[in-house]
Amino acid sequence: MDILYGYLIIFIARVVDVTMATLRTLLVVQGRKVHASIIGFFEIIIYITALNRVVNNLDNIGNLLAYALGFACGSYIGIYIENKIGLGNLSVQIILKQDVNDELINELRECGFGVTKLTAYGKDGTKDMLNLIIHRKDLERLKEIIADYDSSIFVTSSSITPVSGGYFSRIKRK
Secondary structure, three states: OHHHHHHHHHHHHHHHHHHHHHHHHHHHHOOOHHHHHHHHHHHHHHHHHHHHHHHOOOOOHHHHHHHHHHHHHHHHHHHHHHHHHOOOEEEEEEEOOOOOOOHHHHHHHHOOOOOEEEEEEEOOEEEEEEEEEEEHHHHHHHHHHHHHHOOOOEEEEEEEOOOOOOOOOOOOOO
């Protein structure tokens, strides 16, 4: 029973440490130094503790397997958690197939999104393009609104770090 308990400790420690590492990396990319440093402090304590158990018993294949499985599960859980909390901001471009009568623009604005309408020139002529800067956690709501309007609209997004100004509002959840 003690052997299984040891495997479980290694596995759980590795899941927690890798989950924290995933979140810390994303915080570093976003420039959140204090939060990343705090997570890093606890992450490394857990990591060294788990690694110590494995290195001190290299002849035990179960320790190694628990360590590797914990790493894999921690990566998955870290990405899952980060997707749920949706840290950061996105720049979203919506390219419409034909001129709109501002119906979609008005609906987006009513839902709390700031929208800038531009004229774009493509291979097939002039199109309307909408630019939005949103909180990443609001992306699913934006996609729902667009899909209800026209599911074939071309939409792209990319991560950004706002520098100054702009319009951000709290989107009301359904």
